[in-house]
Amino acid sequence: MLANSKLRGAGTVAVLDLNNFHDEVHGAVLWSLQQFAGLDVRLYRPVWRWYFEHSISSFWSSQPRDPQLLIADLRKDHSIRHLIMTTSDWDFGKLGGELEAAWDERPHDAKFDITAIRHWAGDTNRFTGMAERGALALLGLGDHVANNLRQSVDELVGARREAGYDRAADAWGKVKIRTFIPVFPAGRFPHVGDSIFDPRPDGSNSMDMVVIQSTHFNQEHRNMNEIFTVLNSSLHEDPALWGYAPPNETTPRFTPLPDTSGVFKLYTVGATQSWPPEELSEVVMSRTSYAYPHFYAAMHAADLILPAFGGRDYETSRASSTMGVAGSSDVPILVSETQNAAYGWFCPAFGILRPDDMPEMEYVKLVRQGIIPWPTRGERERAMQDCMDAWTATNMDLWAELFTE
Structure with missing residues (x-):
């Protein structure tokens, strides 16, 4: 374990989910980020369900922030340099336009990027705006999802190139696609009498x-x-x-x-x-x-x-x-x-x-x-x-x- 590792110049990392369907992914993201000494991490999501906070209490104690506050915070707080979307399959469809506008409003030296975690490849085209801004990475929850994302991106690059949109094709060609491992040491408490x-x-x-x-x-x-x-x-x-x-x-x-x-x-x-x-x-x-x-x-x-x-x-x-x-x-x-x-x-x-x-x-x-x-x-x-x-x-x-x- 890299106990005192630091992320140089990382700024604040915001983690977003408009829903509360994938608590286990939030646990894994927060656990891995908390390994970096001094890293400021803010979580935007609905309140925890079914006492999930007790399963992550060994490394996370902050209450979630209202996800509806994220866009305003991105506009006024330029220390937020990275946004992780844990259910990006749905959430970017709702917030994509506002996220792009918030990115455009920031000065050149205070931009933020988006890491979109994907449970399946789905509609990759919706991320084109952030890809063209050079501010997008895609993470699959397994190599098979990441490989499907690469195939989807390759098809987008080919279609853009064929249509004469070389800028979009070049931008998609630079998007990093990786695999994220959705695990964390879950707190466990047996139920007496079961x-x-x-x-x-x-x-x-x-x-x-x-x-x-x-x-x-x-x-x-x-x-x-x-x-x-x-x-x-x-x-x-x-x-x-x-x-x-x-x-x-x-x-x-x-x-x-x-x-x-x-x-x-x-x-x-x-x-x-x-x-x-x-x-x-x-x-x-x-x-x-x-x-x-x-x-x-x-x-x-x-x-x-x-x-x-x-x-x-x-x-x-x-x-x-x-x-x-x-x-x-x-x-x-x-x-x-x-x-x-x-x-x-x-x-x-x-x-x-x-x-x-x-x-x-x-x-x-x-x-x-x-x-x-x-x-x-x-x-x-x-x-x-x-x-x-x-x-x-x-x-x-x-x-x-x-x-x-």
């Missing part, structure tokens, strides 16, 4: 608890049909391997074996419930509407996170918040080789690789069978701390590249 938070010894190397996280658990977002089908089949093959007795005429569901340690549980954690088949009703549990400190604690309690994506969008064109949430919770996530290559920032201790054609629950079964070795929780904690240090240093290098004059 079994998901039962203590797990550091020496445990079991695969007893797996979590799938999403806002919604329909097929569009998460492929729960495959998860339930493979899990149910595996339980029928060898229920004792999972710590269960099979269904019978009087009890039409798998039930935990008495006096058995290592009973497997699959938790779905999000804003809504999942609906497993009756046979899995004591194997699959839902947790909904946690406050953020409990949410991150629930993620951390898992032995493994499964993405269980319902489609290929999250590995080809858009970033899933599950990846950053898992990294911020110090818990590994099972990813296909395609997903690992798409995001580009997973360390080996975090992104646990499975073949593209292997179902996620099949991998879990192989770990429980002892065919695939699994680290102890203590080993995992140490390895994930190394990952967090490396991710933070990478993000710091990014800000140094963009903000150092």
